[in-house]
Amino acid sequence: MMKIILNNQVDIPVVGFGTFRSKGKDAYEATSHALKAGYRHIDTAAVYDNEKDVGAAIRESGIPREELFITSKLHNRDQGYLSTKRAFKRSLSELGLDYLDLYLIHWPKSYEASADSYQALEELYEEGFIRAIGVSNFTFHHLEHLFETAVVTPHVNQIECHIFLQQTKLHEFCMKHGIHIEAYAPLMSHHVKELLENETMAGLAKKHGKTVAQVALRYLIERDIIVLPKSITPDRISENIALFDFSLDDEDMRTIRGLNRGRKLFPEADNFDY
Numbered sequence: 198m199m200k201i202i203l204n205n206q207v208d209i210p211v212v213g214f215g216t217f218r219s220k221g222k223d224a225y226e227a228t229s230h231a232l233k234a235g236y237r238h239i240d241t242a243a244v245y246d247n248e249k250d251v252g253a254a255i256r257e258s259g260i261p262r263e264e265l266f267i268t269s270k271l272h273n274r275d276q277g278y279l280s281t282k283r284a285f286k287r288s289l290s291e292l293g294l295d296y297l298d299l300y301l302i303h304w305p306k307s308y309e310a311s312a313d314s315y316q317a318l319e320e321l322y323e324e325g326f327i328r329a330i331g332v333s334n335f336t337f338h339h340l341e342h343l344f345e346t347a348v349v350t351p352h353v354n355q356i357e358c359h360i361f362l363q364q365t366k367l368h369e370f371c372m373k374h375g376i377h378i379e380a381y382a383p384l385m386s387h388h389v390k391e392l393l394e395n396e397t398m399a400g401l402a403k404k405h406g407k408t409v410a411q412v413a414l415r416y417l418i419e420r421d422i423i424v425l426p427k428s429i430t431p432d433r434i435s436e437n438i439a440l441f442d443f444s445l446d447d448e449d450m451r452t453i454r455g456l457n458r459g460r461k462l463f464p465e466a467d468n469f470d471y
């Protein structure tokens with residue numbers, strides 16, 4: 198599996214397994230299948246209410262812990278300095294792990310709340326409980342305010358990103374600051390049909406003998422973006438990691454770049470009270 202090196206030299210598998218909207222048996226079975234299929238990077242969050250199931254699949258896989266990259270995220274109700282520390286320990290305990298590879302502030306709240314939560318993340322990072330820290334759903338102004346108080350530059354910003362919302366400017370801004378982008382909803386989430394039915398993408402899939410989903414994921418990887426496809430369907434779980442036996446040429450990249458249309462599927466952090 199191809200890896201990206203974060204700005205603290207920690208490496209992260211470029212494909213992570215998404216677990217949003219899968220719970221209980223679905224989350225356990227999907228994660229178990231993903232690990233058997235070769236995923237070594239799993240993305241969960243306290244708010245997904247599946248850390249216990251995902252954690253059980255991880256522990257029962259028998260894969261050595263150091264070969265895995267596990268991410269969780271702070272629930273917004275837990276933002277604040279002490280509450281972040283408590284929430285992090287709760288996530289660790291639900292997952293049955295003794296450290297995380299990446300822990301993120303899931304959504305920005307007030308600048309002050311984000312700064313306090315982030316300070317807690319920095320301390321947990323310095324204490325060795327987390328190998329990399331970051332944020333999610335942060336746009337330019339959230340990051341600029343965080344920079345005023347942060348000691349450790351976030352290693353990652355996890356944002357909605359897919360072929361119809363390519364996040365070119367935010368990606369450029371983050372890379373300039375050494376922050377890697379993780380693409381959530383890389384297959385357009387609950388609007389996946391819109392992606393699968395796109396004729397341009399179907400043409401490219403045919404050209405490469407791959408599926409539309411694979412071309413959409415490969416496009417992001419070509420841009421050095423980490424992708425987090427989610428599926429509870431075994432064949433699709435395997436399909437979404439079979440991305441390394443082809444590549445897109447300059448013309449393919451230009452064609453897909455042309456599909457960008459600012460199509461936001463999840464609420465803007467500034468207009469939604471999480």
Ligand SMILES: NC(=O)c1ccc[n+]([C@@H]2O[C@H](COP(=O)([O-])OP(=O)(O)OC[C@H]3O[C@@H](n4cnc5c(N)ncnc54)[C@H](OP(=O)(O)O)[C@@H]3O)[C@@H](O)[C@H]2O)c1
Pocket residue numbers: 214215216217218240241303333334355356380381382383384385386387389393410411425426427428429430433434436437463
């Ligand atoms: N930080 C955040 O705020 C945030 C927000 C959203 C998501 N995320 C993270 O990002 C991950 C991915 O986002 P997402 O789950 O919203 O959406 P996604 O991965 O873009 O799309 C998932 C949907 O696509 C379907 N699918 C998956 N692979 C497919 C394939 N090869 N062919 C056809 N359909 C396919 C899945 O169906 P089946 O499951 O039925 O197979 C599911 O309906 C999440 O799971 C989560 O870990 C983070």
